[in-house]
Amino acid sequence: MLLETEGLTKRFGGITAVDGVDFALEAGELCSIIGPNGAGKTTFFNLLTGVLEPSEGSIRFAPSSGGAGSAVDITAASPNETALAGIHRSYQITNLFPTLSVLENVRVAAQASRGSDSWKLWRNVADFEDHYAEATAILERIGLADEAETVTENLSHGEKRSLEIGVALAGDPDLLLLDEPTAGVSSEGVDEVVALIEDVAADHSVMLIEHNVEMVMDVSDRIAVLHRGEVIADGPPEDVRGDEAVQEAYLGGYGREESAGGGEPSDGEAAADGGRRASAGGGPP
Numbered sequence: 001m002l003l004e005t006e007g008l009t010k011r012f013g014g015i016t017a018v019d020g021v022d023f024a025l026e027a028g029e030l031c032s033i034i035g036p037n038g039a040g041k042t043t044f045f046n047l048l049t050g051v052l053e054p055s056e057g058s059i060r061f062a063p064s065s066g067g068a069g070s071a072v073d074i075t076a077a078s079p080n081e082t083a084l085a086g087i088h089r090s091y092q093i094t095n096l097f098p099t100l101s102v103l104e105n106v107r108v109a110a111q112a113s114r115g116s117d118s119w120k121l122w123r124n125v126a127d128f129e130d131h132y133a134e135a136t137a138i139l140e141r142i143g144l145a146d147e148a149e150t151v152t153e154n155l156s157h158g159e160k161r162s163l164e165i166g167v168a169l170a171g172d173p174d175l176l177l178l179d180e181p182t183a184g185v186s187s188e189g190v191d192e193v194v195a196l197i198e199d200v201a202a203d204h205s206v207m208l209i210e211h212n213v214e215m216v217m218d219v220s221d222r223i224a225v226l227h228r229g230e231v232i233a234d235g236p237p238e239d240v241r242g243d244e245a246v247q248e249a250y251l252g253g254y255g256r257e258e259s260a261g262g263g264e265p266s267d268g269e270a271a272a273d274g275g276r277r278a279s280a281g282g283g284p285p
Protein backbone atom coordinates (compact mmCIF):
# COMPACT_ATOMS: atom_id res chain seq x y z
CA MET A 1 0.00 0.00 0.00
CA LEU A 2 1.45 3.37 -1.00
CA LEU A 3 -0.87 5.55 1.05
CA GLU A 4 -3.34 4.77 3.80
CA THR A 5 -5.59 6.96 5.90
CA GLU A 6 -7.53 5.79 8.94
CA GLY A 7 -10.41 7.74 10.40
CA LEU A 8 -9.10 10.90 8.79
CA THR A 9 -11.15 13.84 10.03
CA LYS A 10 -10.95 17.62 9.71
CA ARG A 11 -13.29 20.00 11.45
CA PHE A 12 -13.54 23.72 10.93
CA GLY A 13 -15.57 24.93 13.89
CA GLY A 14 -18.95 23.26 13.46
CA ILE A 15 -18.22 21.96 9.93
CA THR A 16 -16.76 18.49 9.49
CA ALA A 17 -15.12 18.85 6.09
CA VAL A 18 -13.51 15.38 6.09
CA ASP A 19 -15.29 12.82 8.25
CA GLY A 20 -13.60 9.57 9.29
CA VAL A 21 -12.11 8.72 5.91
CA ASP A 22 -10.49 5.28 5.57
CA PHE A 23 -8.74 5.33 2.22
CA ALA A 24 -5.94 3.30 0.67
CA LEU A 25 -4.04 3.70 -2.57
CA GLU A 26 -1.97 0.97 -4.21
CA ALA A 27 1.23 2.00 -5.98
CA GLY A 28 0.56 2.60 -9.67
CA GLU A 29 -3.15 3.41 -9.33
CA LEU A 30 -4.90 6.43 -10.81
CA CYS A 31 -7.67 7.15 -8.31
CA SER A 32 -10.03 10.07 -8.81
CA ILE A 33 -11.79 11.83 -5.97
CA ILE A 34 -15.15 13.19 -7.03
CA GLY A 35 -18.10 14.71 -5.22
CA PRO A 36 -20.28 17.83 -5.09
CA ASN A 37 -18.95 21.28 -4.30
CA GLY A 38 -17.99 21.46 -0.63
CA ALA A 39 -17.75 17.64 -0.29
CA GLY A 40 -14.27 17.90 1.24
CA LYS A 41 -12.06 16.97 -1.72
CA THR A 42 -9.59 19.84 -1.48
CA THR A 43 -9.51 19.55 2.31
CA PHE A 44 -8.60 15.86 1.86
CA PHE A 45 -5.68 16.85 -0.40
CA ASN A 46 -4.68 19.55 2.10
CA LEU A 47 -4.50 16.90 4.83
CA LEU A 48 -2.47 14.49 2.66
CA THR A 49 0.06 17.22 1.80
CA GLY A 50 0.41 18.69 5.29
CA VAL A 51 -1.25 22.01 4.42
CA LEU A 52 -3.77 21.21 7.17
CA GLU A 53 -3.34 19.07 10.27
CA PRO A 54 -6.08 16.50 10.88
CA SER A 55 -8.45 16.88 13.83
CA GLU A 56 -8.38 13.07 14.15
CA GLY A 57 -7.05 10.05 12.33
CA SER A 58 -3.78 9.09 10.70
CA ILE A 59 -1.97 9.05 7.36
CA ARG A 60 0.74 6.57 6.44
CA PHE A 61 2.89 6.70 3.33
CA ALA A 62 5.19 4.00 1.99
CA PRO A 63 7.22 5.35 -0.95
CA SER A 64 8.83 2.74 -3.20
CA SER A 65 12.24 4.34 -2.61
CA GLY A 66 11.98 3.47 1.09
CA GLY A 67 12.07 -0.32 0.58
CA ALA A 68 9.73 -2.95 1.99
CA GLY A 69 8.01 -2.25 5.30
CA SER A 70 9.13 1.34 5.41
CA ALA A 71 5.77 3.12 5.80
CA VAL A 72 6.13 6.44 7.58
CA ASP A 73 3.53 8.28 9.62
CA ILE A 74 3.00 11.62 7.88
CA THR A 75 -0.08 12.64 9.89
CA ALA A 76 1.64 15.69 11.34
CA ALA A 77 4.11 16.32 8.52
CA SER A 78 4.52 19.81 7.03
CA PRO A 79 4.01 20.51 3.30
CA ASN A 80 7.78 20.55 2.86
CA GLU A 81 8.13 17.20 4.62
CA THR A 82 5.37 15.52 2.59
CA ALA A 83 6.99 16.84 -0.61
CA LEU A 84 10.38 15.48 0.43
CA ALA A 85 8.70 12.17 1.31
CA GLY A 86 7.51 11.97 -2.32
CA ILE A 87 4.00 13.47 -2.45
CA HIS A 88 3.81 16.34 -4.94
CA ARG A 89 0.78 18.35 -5.89
CA SER A 90 -0.56 20.62 -8.57
CA TYR A 91 -2.98 23.26 -7.44
CA GLN A 92 -6.51 24.23 -8.48
CA ILE A 93 -5.40 27.84 -8.61
CA THR A 94 -2.30 28.44 -10.65
CA ASN A 95 0.78 28.23 -8.48
CA LEU A 96 3.52 29.24 -10.91
CA PHE A 97 6.03 32.10 -10.87
CA PRO A 98 4.46 34.24 -13.64
CA THR A 99 7.52 36.33 -14.50
CA LEU A 100 9.98 33.43 -14.65
CA SER A 101 10.52 31.45 -17.82
CA VAL A 102 8.79 28.12 -18.30
CA LEU A 103 12.14 26.32 -17.88
CA GLU A 104 12.97 28.26 -14.69
CA ASN A 105 9.68 27.28 -13.09
CA VAL A 106 10.53 23.60 -13.47
CA ARG A 107 14.22 24.05 -12.62
CA VAL A 108 13.41 25.83 -9.36
CA ALA A 109 11.02 22.99 -8.47
CA ALA A 110 13.69 20.40 -9.32
CA GLN A 111 16.14 22.21 -7.06
CA ALA A 112 13.63 22.58 -4.21
CA SER A 113 12.72 18.90 -4.39
CA ARG A 114 16.30 17.98 -3.44
CA GLY A 115 15.82 19.46 0.02
CA SER A 116 17.56 22.31 1.81
CA ASP A 117 21.13 21.26 0.90
CA SER A 118 20.61 22.21 -2.71
CA TRP A 119 19.94 25.82 -1.70
CA LYS A 120 23.43 26.27 -0.26
CA LEU A 121 25.30 29.12 -1.89
CA TRP A 122 28.28 26.85 -2.53
CA ARG A 123 26.18 24.23 -4.33
CA ASN A 124 28.25 22.77 -7.10
CA VAL A 125 27.84 23.39 -10.77
CA ALA A 126 27.13 19.74 -11.52
CA ASP A 127 24.00 19.84 -9.32
CA PHE A 128 22.86 22.95 -11.12
CA GLU A 129 23.32 21.28 -14.49
CA ASP A 130 21.41 18.23 -13.25
CA HIS A 131 18.45 20.45 -12.40
CA TYR A 132 18.52 21.99 -15.88
CA ALA A 133 18.74 18.56 -17.49
CA GLU A 134 15.80 17.30 -15.43
CA ALA A 135 13.75 20.43 -16.18
CA THR A 136 14.48 20.13 -19.90
CA ALA A 137 13.42 16.46 -19.94
CA ILE A 138 10.19 17.37 -18.13
CA LEU A 139 9.40 20.11 -20.65
CA GLU A 140 9.82 17.55 -23.43
CA ARG A 141 7.42 15.22 -21.65
CA ILE A 142 4.75 17.84 -21.06
CA GLY A 143 4.98 19.19 -24.61
CA LEU A 144 6.41 22.60 -23.68
CA ALA A 145 10.02 22.21 -24.87
CA ASP A 146 9.46 24.89 -27.52
CA GLU A 147 8.26 27.32 -24.86
CA ALA A 148 11.26 26.83 -22.53
CA GLU A 149 12.29 30.50 -22.67
CA THR A 150 8.74 31.91 -22.75
CA VAL A 151 7.75 34.05 -19.79
CA THR A 152 5.20 31.92 -17.97
CA GLU A 153 2.47 34.56 -17.79
CA ASN A 154 2.35 34.52 -21.60
CA LEU A 155 1.32 30.84 -21.80
CA SER A 156 -2.27 29.86 -22.57
CA HIS A 157 -4.34 28.65 -19.65
CA GLY A 158 -4.07 25.03 -20.82
CA GLU A 159 -0.29 25.33 -21.15
CA LYS A 160 -0.11 26.72 -17.61
CA ARG A 161 -2.05 23.71 -16.32
CA SER A 162 0.40 21.40 -18.12
CA LEU A 163 3.32 23.35 -16.66
CA GLU A 164 1.86 22.92 -13.17
CA ILE A 165 1.90 19.17 -13.74
CA GLY A 166 5.50 19.54 -14.92
CA VAL A 167 6.42 21.43 -11.76
CA ALA A 168 4.80 18.69 -9.67
CA LEU A 169 6.80 16.06 -11.62
CA ALA A 170 10.15 17.65 -10.71
CA GLY A 171 12.03 15.48 -8.26
CA ASP A 172 10.24 12.33 -9.48
CA PRO A 173 7.47 12.00 -6.87
CA ASP A 174 5.99 8.65 -5.83
CA LEU A 175 2.51 10.14 -5.64
CA LEU A 176 1.09 13.00 -7.65
CA LEU A 177 -2.03 14.83 -6.48
CA LEU A 178 -3.75 16.82 -9.22
CA ASP A 179 -6.42 19.30 -8.12
CA GLU A 180 -8.79 20.00 -11.02
CA PRO A 181 -6.12 20.04 -13.74
CA THR A 182 -8.68 20.84 -16.46
CA ALA A 183 -10.44 23.67 -14.61
CA GLY A 184 -10.83 26.67 -16.88
CA VAL A 185 -9.15 24.94 -19.83
CA SER A 186 -10.80 25.30 -23.27
CA SER A 187 -12.35 22.17 -24.76
CA GLU A 188 -9.43 21.75 -27.23
CA GLY A 189 -6.96 22.18 -24.38
CA VAL A 190 -8.69 19.56 -22.22
CA ASP A 191 -7.67 16.72 -24.57
CA GLU A 192 -4.02 17.70 -24.19
CA VAL A 193 -4.20 17.84 -20.41
CA VAL A 194 -5.99 14.47 -20.33
CA ALA A 195 -3.32 12.93 -22.58
CA LEU A 196 -0.67 14.30 -20.25
CA ILE A 197 -2.40 12.85 -17.18
CA GLU A 198 -2.58 9.43 -18.85
CA ASP A 199 1.08 9.63 -19.81
CA VAL A 200 2.13 10.64 -16.29
CA ALA A 201 -0.07 7.94 -14.73
CA ALA A 202 1.80 5.29 -16.72
CA ASP A 203 4.77 5.62 -14.36
CA HIS A 204 3.36 7.41 -11.29
CA SER A 205 0.65 6.85 -8.73
CA VAL A 206 -1.92 9.60 -9.19
CA MET A 207 -4.86 11.02 -7.25
CA LEU A 208 -7.07 13.36 -9.22
CA ILE A 209 -9.77 15.78 -8.10
CA GLU A 210 -11.93 16.51 -11.10
CA HIS A 211 -15.46 17.73 -11.85
CA ASN A 212 -15.42 16.53 -15.45
CA VAL A 213 -17.25 13.24 -14.84
CA GLU A 214 -16.88 11.93 -18.36
CA MET A 215 -13.14 12.43 -18.23
CA VAL A 216 -12.93 10.84 -14.77
CA MET A 217 -14.83 7.74 -15.92
CA ASP A 218 -12.42 7.45 -18.86
CA VAL A 219 -9.03 7.80 -17.21
CA SER A 220 -9.46 6.39 -13.68
CA ASP A 221 -8.58 2.92 -12.43
CA ARG A 222 -10.68 3.70 -9.40
CA ILE A 223 -13.01 6.42 -8.17
CA ALA A 224 -13.74 7.45 -4.59
CA VAL A 225 -16.83 9.59 -4.07
CA LEU A 226 -16.89 12.07 -1.21
CA HIS A 227 -20.16 13.46 0.08
CA ARG A 228 -20.29 15.72 3.12
CA GLY A 229 -16.80 14.61 4.07
CA GLU A 230 -17.53 10.87 3.91
CA VAL A 231 -16.55 8.30 1.30
CA ILE A 232 -19.90 7.02 0.00
CA ALA A 233 -18.47 4.83 -2.77
CA ASP A 234 -15.03 3.59 -3.78
CA GLY A 235 -14.36 1.25 -6.69
CA PRO A 236 -13.90 0.87 -10.44
CA PRO A 237 -15.62 3.51 -12.61
CA GLU A 238 -18.35 1.13 -13.82
CA ASP A 239 -19.34 0.26 -10.23
CA VAL A 240 -19.35 3.88 -9.08
CA ARG A 241 -21.40 4.95 -12.10
CA GLY A 242 -24.13 2.48 -11.17
CA ASP A 243 -24.08 3.12 -7.42
CA GLU A 244 -27.47 4.35 -6.14
CA ALA A 245 -26.05 6.58 -3.39
CA VAL A 246 -23.65 8.20 -5.85
CA GLN A 247 -26.43 8.79 -8.33
CA GLU A 248 -28.46 10.56 -5.66
CA ALA A 249 -25.62 12.58 -4.19
CA TYR A 250 -23.74 13.60 -7.27
CA LEU A 251 -24.18 12.06 -10.69
CA GLY A 252 -27.86 12.87 -11.00
CA GLY A 253 -28.55 10.45 -13.84
CA TYR A 254 -25.13 10.45 -15.51
CA GLY A 255 -24.50 7.01 -17.04
CA ARG A 256 -28.07 5.85 -16.59
CA GLU A 257 -28.94 6.21 -20.26
CA GLU A 258 -29.11 2.48 -20.83
CA SER A 259 -31.40 1.68 -17.92
CA ALA A 260 -33.49 4.84 -18.21
CA GLY A 261 -33.93 4.56 -21.96
CA GLY A 262 -31.57 7.42 -22.84
CA GLY A 263 -31.78 11.13 -22.40
CA GLU A 264 -29.60 13.80 -20.85
CA PRO A 265 -29.61 14.59 -17.15
CA SER A 266 -32.34 17.08 -16.34
CA ASP A 267 -31.81 20.66 -15.19
CA GLY A 268 -30.07 20.93 -11.85
CA GLU A 269 -28.34 17.60 -12.31
CA ALA A 270 -24.72 17.09 -13.22
CA ALA A 271 -24.32 17.52 -16.95
CA ALA A 272 -22.67 14.71 -18.87
CA ASP A 273 -19.72 17.01 -19.48
CA GLY A 274 -19.19 17.19 -15.76
CA GLY A 275 -20.75 20.60 -15.21
CA ARG A 276 -20.49 21.68 -11.61
CA ARG A 277 -23.52 21.38 -9.42
CA ALA A 278 -24.22 24.44 -7.42
CA SER A 279 -27.02 22.83 -5.48
CA ALA A 280 -25.64 19.53 -4.22
CA GLY A 281 -22.87 20.51 -1.86
CA GLY A 282 -24.00 23.90 -0.69
CA GLY A 283 -20.49 25.36 -1.09
CA PRO A 284 -19.48 28.03 -3.57
CA PRO A 285 -17.68 26.90 -6.74
Ligand SMILES: Nc1ncnc2c1ncn2[C@@H]1O[C@H](COP(=O)(O)OP(=O)(O)OP(=O)(O)O)[C@@H](O)[C@H]1O
Nearest residue numbers: 012017036037038039040041042043044283284285
Ligand atom coordinates in the same frame (compact mmCIF):
# COMPACT_ATOMS: atom_id res chain seq x y z
N1 LIG B 1 -10.15 26.92 5.86
C1 LIG B 1 -11.46 26.65 6.02
N2 LIG B 1 -12.15 27.20 7.03
C2 LIG B 1 -13.46 26.90 7.22
N3 LIG B 1 -14.17 26.06 6.45
C3 LIG B 1 -13.53 25.50 5.41
C4 LIG B 1 -12.14 25.74 5.14
N4 LIG B 1 -11.78 25.01 4.05
C5 LIG B 1 -12.88 24.36 3.66
N5 LIG B 1 -13.93 24.62 4.47
C6 LIG B 1 -15.30 24.05 4.37
O1 LIG B 1 -15.13 22.64 4.36
C7 LIG B 1 -16.07 22.06 3.45
C8 LIG B 1 -15.31 21.27 2.39
O2 LIG B 1 -14.64 22.17 1.52
P1 LIG B 1 -13.65 21.71 0.37
O3 LIG B 1 -13.08 22.93 -0.26
O4 LIG B 1 -12.71 20.70 0.88
O5 LIG B 1 -14.66 20.99 -0.63
P2 LIG B 1 -14.44 20.54 -2.14
O6 LIG B 1 -15.09 19.21 -2.27
O7 LIG B 1 -13.01 20.64 -2.50
O8 LIG B 1 -15.28 21.60 -2.93
P3 LIG B 1 -15.11 22.22 -4.42
O9 LIG B 1 -15.50 21.14 -5.35
O10 LIG B 1 -16.06 23.34 -4.42
O11 LIG B 1 -13.68 22.66 -4.57
C9 LIG B 1 -16.90 23.20 2.88
O12 LIG B 1 -18.06 23.31 3.66
C10 LIG B 1 -15.99 24.41 3.08
O13 LIG B 1 -16.75 25.59 3.21
